[in-house]
Each structure stands twice: as C-alpha cells, then as structure tokens.
Amino acid sequence: MKKAVEILNKSNIRPTLQRINILNVILKYKNHMSAEDIYKILQRETPTISRATVYNTLNLLSKNGILAEVITPDSVRYDYVEKFHHHFYCEKCKKVYDIHDEFSVPNIKKIDGHIVKNIQYCIVGICKNCLNGGE
Amino acid sequence: MKKAVEILNKSNIRPTLQRINILNVILKYKNHMSAEDIYKILQRETPTISRATVYNTLNLLSKNGILAEVITPDSVRYDYVEKFHHHFYCEKCKKVYDIHDEFSVPNIKKIDGHIVKNIQYCIVGICKNCLNGGE
DNA sequence: ACCTCTTTTAGACATTGTCTAAAATTATTA
DNA sequence: TAATAATTTTAGACAATGTCTAAAAGAGGT
Numbered sequence: 001m002k003k004a005v006e007i008l009n010k011s012n013i014r015p016t017l018q019r020i021n022i023l024n025v026i027l028k029y030k031n032h033m034s035a036e037d038i039y040k041i042l043q044r045e046t047p048t049i050s051r052a053t054v055y056n057t058l059n060l061l062s063k064n065g066i067l068a069e070v071i072t073p074d075s076v077r078y079d080y081v082e083k084f085h086h087h088f089y090c091e092k093c094k095k096v097y098d099i100h101d102e103f104s105v106p107n108i109k110k111i112d113g114h115i116v117k118n119i120q121y122c123i124v125g126i127c128k129n130c131l132n133g134g135e
Numbered sequence: 136m137k138k139a140v141e142i143l144n145k146s147n148i149r150p151t152l153q154r155i156n157i158l159n160v161i162l163k164y165k166n167h168m169s170a171e172d173i174y175k176i177l178q179r180e181t182p183t184i185s186r187a188t189v190y191n192t193l194n195l196l197s198k199n200g201i202l203a204e205v206i207t208p209d210s211v212r213y214d215y216v217e218k219f220h221h222h223f224y225c226e227k228c229k230k231v232y233d234i235h236d237e238f239s240v241p242n243i244k245k246i247d248g249h250i251v252k253n254i255q256y257c258i259v260g261i262c263k264n265c266l267n268g269g270e
Numbered sequence: 271a272c273c274t275c276t277t278t279t280a281g282a283c284a285t286t287g288t289c290t291a292a293a294a295t296t297a298t299t300a
Numbered sequence: 301t302a303a304t305a306a307t308t309t310t311a312g313a314c315a316a317t318g319t320c321t322a323a324a325a326g327a328g329g330t
Contacts, residue, residue: 014327016277036317050279055318071257073206074287075317088249099246105256106238113263114223114232121240122206122257128248149296151308171286185310190287209318210286 003027011064018049022057023066023080032070032077032087032096070096071122086120090127093134097127146199153184157192158201158215167205167212167222167231205231206257221255225262228269232262 004023008015025038033041039054058078061067070077072089077096079087086099108116139158143150160173168176174189193213196202205212207224212231214222221234243251 014276016326018278034317048279050281051318052280052320053278056277069208071206071208071259073204073211076208088246088251090249091252097247097249101246103241111223111234111236111258112232113266114225115260115266116223116258117226117260119256119258121254123246123251123254124206125250125252131248131250149307151295153309169286183310185312186287187289187311188309191308 007066011066013060013064018053019057019061021046021049022054023061026067026078026080030080032079034075034077036075038078069118071120072096073122073124086123088123088125088127090130091124092126092130095127095129099123142201146201148195148199153188154192154196156181156184157189158196161202161213161215165215167214169210169212171210173213204253206255207231208257208259221258223258223260223262225265226259227261227265230262230264234258 004020004027005015007023008019013019021042022038025041026033029041031037035055035058038058039049039051042049042054058067062069062078066080068079068081070079070087072087072094073091074094077087086101086103088097088099089095090097103121105119105121108119110116139155139162140150142158143154148154156177157173160176161168164176166172170190170193173193174184174186177184177189193202197204197213201215203214203216205214205222207222207229208226209229212222221236221238223232223234224230225232238256240254240256243254245251
C-alpha cells in the first residue's frame, strides 16, 4: 500500500512512518473520524504514538490540501476528498454523511477585510437511520 | 435592552432567575460567546450557578429559536439573532464576526432521507485585525 | 562521524461538554 | 393550607477534545 507515501511525496512532506500510518487509517476507514478516533486506532498497533503527533500531522495534511477539515458541533473530522462534496452531521448518533447534492458555496477569498481559508456548509439534523429508531 | 422575561414568556419558558441571568448576559455582551464564557461571567455574580444549568438553558433557548447556535471549529457560540446573517471565525484570535453579505443558504428540510434542523455556513480564516498583527 | 534541522514522544494542562442523584423551587391537588 | 407532584437547579464527577513543552530520537548534508 504505497499510496500514502505517494500522496505525501507529492506535497513534499517527509513520509515518516507515523505520517504514513495516520494517512493510512484515514484512507482505510472512510468514516470522517476525529483526531481522537484516529489516535485511538493507532494506539492499538503502536502504543507509543503521541497524541501531539496525530494532531500535528492532521493539521499539516489539512494545510497542504490533502485532507479536508469537516467542522461539526462537537469536533473536527478529517476526510480524504477526491471529489468535492458536502457533509451532514447527525446530532443524535454523531455520524457524518457525505452529501453529493450540488448546492454551491460562494467562492470568496476575502470578506469584510478577513481572509477566507475555508468555507463549507454545516448541515445538522437527525439522520435517516436514527429516524428509524437507530439500530 | 429588551426584557429577557418577555422573550422567555413569549416562548412559554418559565422565567427563572437563572434563565433570565443567562439570557441577559447574551443580550448585554454581543460577543458570540461559548457556554463556558457565559458560565464564567455568571459565576462572578452568582458563584453557585451550575455549569449544567448554563448548558441546559442554552440548549433550551436554541431549541425554541431564541438563540442561534453558531458552529465553529472549537466550540458552539450563542447569538441572539434579530436579523439573519452569517458568521466568520478567525482561527487565530478565535473571534466570531457578523457577516451581513447576503449569500443564500439552501432552504432544505430534508436531504438524502435525513431531517435538516440547521444549515449554516462555516467561514474560517484570518480576520482583518489579526492580519494587521493583532493588537 | 559531526552538526543541524526536523520530527516524535510523554505527559501535564486546558477547554468544552455530559451526566446523575440529591436538593430546592414551583405548581397542582386535596 | 397542607400534601403531593413536577420542574428546575446544584455539585461535582466524568468524558472528550485539544494544546503545549522540553527532551529524545531520527534524517540529511558536509
């Protein structure tokens, strides 16, 4: 599985073992996980991984456009995005769903003098599954 | 300053002392504060106020449409909204700014089978003030 | 090898939010 | 009014999320 290494190299990010592992977790589970989720999964394999490394790496990958930060009411989730899409957050089960409907987001780089780095919809509600009583 | 009691009564929420105080803090400071901010301010006057009361009340007021929950990457902020507007979050100073530009938000009640309760933009970047070196 | 720069670690600390059982308050009924 | 029922608040433990720092480990260039 050399995809992670390629992705890192393309952005001139030194492909350390930790970074590869972190990216691989995201590529494998496609769950919109929080940093803590990713940290916990990695700890099972490599108990010495540091929380700071996970947070720093996720930040680095986001800054380089490799990951999208999905903002939810309870945490930031990370998503490896190949095709742009929106996200829906269920306030009951806390899951994030991809939304492929194409409503547009204004393409602004600056507003009222502030520099815009990231603009996204936060769509919050109760998901299909929870409406049916959860599982 | 519009009466907190009136606002509560109009929504049939029993105007207890704690609820009045909480709402008054929001009406007075127009700062897009987090629950913790509000809790800390109230503690100065009434040290016995409970964190749970603050969180429960903010929730109740939001559910009744009295307050808007502004979702940011680090916390939910509360805003007493008279006229609908958007928000900008500065990732450096953590401040939230009102944005009165009118780009529209899709008016959807349901998407992919999920019920939508709240849809808003998350606009993140560096604010005008921090660009000028902060204060 | 040596030196320098980058990266990771460990763990304390801070912030944000949830939960619960008991106490206090308010409303309702007898 | 007194007794009872329902609502609200409290205190504080607990949980989840995120930041920070100094020291150690690792990698690259000469």
